[in-house]
Amino acid sequence: GQNIDQPTEMTATEGAIVQINCTYQTSGFNGLFWYQQHAGEAPTFLSYNVLDGLEEKGRFSSFLSRSKGYSYLLLKELQMKDSASYLCAVRFFSGGYNKLIFGAGTRLAVHP
């Protein structure tokens, strides 16, 4: 079966760095996405990893290790507006095409 685990909640201080972990068990792995979702709003795309290593995009970076079934999202210079849920999603090949499953999300609270 397919499974994704990520912490339910995290807190961090404005200006600090936070790392949100995601572990997964899937067959046919074909990429990992991170989305940000503010309360009551649509999930918005943050990053995509398909090869091992670090992808950096401004204050956000995402890391993938396929052999370990592990990814993390790194947020630097935290701002209050970064308070949101962060969703890890894994793409896998099944039934003739790629599919996507989501973790339950990590709710991040940034405080002054």
Place this chain on the structure above:
Amino acid sequence: ETGVTQTPRHLVMGMTNKKSLKCEQHLGHNAMYWYKQSAKKPLELMFVYSLEERVENNSVPSRFSPECPNSSHLFLHLHTLQPEDSALYLCASSQGVDIDTQYFGPGTRLTVL
């Protein structure tokens, strides 16, 4: 970001009502999706459409009936729902069903009384 729009944003309905959710994408994508998001649960994929053809029905009860008249519009028709169907219903689209990045609408917050 107004690439994917959904109406209504909020809906309250009784168990005997019939209502429809609407999604429209302005991105020129060929694949559209319905998801259900319940509190503290992962997004659950409900339906996938590629070029107006349904390619996946993820064991969704028949009280949810999707319709995709063209590649820009997607509907979810609702009838005789249960209180446990109360959730945020999200529409998404992607370039192709082979799943490039999905872009989400703001969702419809549904409450079933």
